[in-house]
Amino acid sequence: MPDNKKYVELLWAEKYDRYEKGEKKPIEKPNLPFQVVETVNKPRIKGGYTISFFPEDEYPANYSKDWKNLLIWGDNKLVMSSLIKQGWVGKINLIYIDPPFFTGSDFTIRTKIGDEAIEKEPSIIEERAYKDTWSGGIASYLEYMYERLVLMRELLAENGSIYVHLDWHAGHYVKVMMDEVFGPGGENKLGFRNEISWCYRTGGAPSKEADFPKKHDIILFYSKNANPKFNKLKERVYYEKPFFTSLRDASGRYYADVLLRDVLQDKITLVLNNSKLLTVNVKPVINVSAECLNFLTQKSEGLLQVLLMATTDPGDIVADFFCGSGTTLATAEKLGRKWIGSDLSKFAIQVTRKRLLDIHNSKDLTENEKR
Numbered sequence: 516m517p518d519n520k521k522y523v524e525l526l527w528a529e530k531y532d533r534y535e536k537g538e539k540k541p542i543e544k545p546n547l548p549f550q551v552v553e554t555v556n557k558p559r560i561k562g563g564y565t566i567s568f569f570p571e572d573e574y575p576a577n578y579s580k581d582w583k584n585l586l587i588w589g590d591n592k593l594v595m596s597s598l599i600k601q602g603w604v605g606k607i608n609l610i611y612i613d614p615p616f617f618t619g620s621d622f623t624i625r626t627k628i629g630d631e632a633i634e635k636e637p638s639i640i641e642e643r644a645y646k647d648t649w650s651g652g653i654a655s656y657l658e659y660m661y662e663r664l665v666l667m668r669e670l671l672a673e674n675g676s677i678y679v680h681l682d683w684h685a686g687h688y689v690k691v692m693m694d695e696v697f698g699p700g701g702e703n704k705l706g707f708r709n710e711i712s713w714c715y716r717t718g719g720a721p722s723k724e725a726d727f728p729k730k731h732d733i734i735l736f737y738s739k740n741a742n743p744k745f746n747k748l749k750e751r752v753y754y755e756k757p758f759f760t761s762l763r764d765a766s767g768r769y770y771a772d773v774l775l776r777d778v779l780q781d782k783i784t785l786v787l788n789n790s791k792l793l794t795v796n797v798k799p800v801i802n803v804s805a806e807c808l809n810f811l812t813q814k815s816e817g818l819l820q821v822l823l824m825a826t827t828d829p830g831d832i833v834a835d836f837f838c839g840s841g842t843t844l845a846t847a848e849k850l851g852r853k854w855i856g857s858d859l860s861k862f863a864i865q866v867t868r869k870r871l872l873d874i875h876n877s878k879d880l881t882e883n884e885k886r
């Protein structure tokens with residue numbers, strides 16, 4: 516523990532197992548050959564089941580011809596430690612993760628075949644992970660997160676950032692842990708940047724009458740150093756009456772263009788650098804959403820689009836080590852970013868693989884391909 520009286524640290528039962536004589540034991544880093552499921556090479560921007568994100572003329576020119584996107588099946592602790600051994604330290608520009616939320620049912624996958632809802636029991640690998648993650652309660656969950664966050668920090672580029680998507684179950688504990696691993700922000704601006712609220716109206720009513728409905732997730736946003744890559748995004752906000760600096764658009768509505776806040780909800784009208792407007796739907800995926808893949812914890816591409824636009828440029832490398840149905844990877848693909856994804860569940864890998872290949876196969880020729 517640093518010799519600093521103002522320092523605060525979260526403790527959990529197994530944390531000091533890795534300390535010997537007051538020194539930190541390094542986190543194990545085995546190097547295993549990968550189970551690479553697919554390499555999908557050409558980035559696509561147009562088409563698919565969502566509208567194109569960018570006009571074709573913004574197709575990234577710097578997309579390397581020899582780059583191979585990676586989809587890896589396995590426990591991400593092994594995947595990341597192998598990536599570290601294989602020379603990926605400091606190479607990843609952005610990591611987004613949406614790990615299990617410590618809800619107790621994170622490894623049961625609900626899906627649909629035809630009209631029939633199916634609950635898929637965890638496989639043996641998933642069951643083992645479930646036991647590792649939850650058998651010691653919150654302490655083993657925190658140990659599981661800590662080991663992985665330390666590896667993620669190593670993989671991040673010096674000006675890279677990370678988003679950790681959680682909710683009320685464990686988000687506050689992981690926030691304190693992130694302060695330790697990345698830095699608490701504050702004066703030297705190291706580490707912490709925002710706690711983003713992703714708000715929604717869907718889902719059920721509270722189980723106990725004394726609860727307010729829980730209708731937001733938190734996305735912890737941290738950077739590796741004090742000067743991360745950050746593209747300031749502006750949003751157009753409409754008002755019913757004229758307001759301070761408000762202007763009027765062609766249809767007479769009052770509006771102001773303001774910096775995008777750390778509260779994301781519904782539809783956001785972004786004002787692009789070329790002054791064009793881009794409306795992004797960040798609502799959660801529900802059964803009738805066009806992008807729905809019947810993967811219970813699937814997040815929306817609109818949410819990922821906003822996060823990726825703020826912290827990456829075309830050609831950057833985006834990783835999601837808990838990729839689930841592949842939302843981050845699909846969004847990265849459509850925005851012309853390179854990507855690396857992994858998941859423990861074979862089912863998740865299959866869903867992701869199909870999703871990425873569908874993007875790949877269902878496109879008109881992009882300008883890039885015509886060249």
Ligand SMILES: C[S@@+](CC[C@H](N)C(=O)[O-])C[C@H]1O[C@@H](n2cnc3c(N)ncnc32)[C@H](O)[C@@H]1O
Pocket residue numbers: 589590591592613614615644810812813814815836837838839840841842843857858859860863
């Ligand atoms: C909440 S889901 C992610 C959903 C994803 N964001 C989406 O939009 O579809 C969490 C995923 O993490 C995976 N997972 C849990 N522990 C893991 C581990 N140790 N290594 C790799 N993947 C893991 C689960 O199999 C699950 O697919």
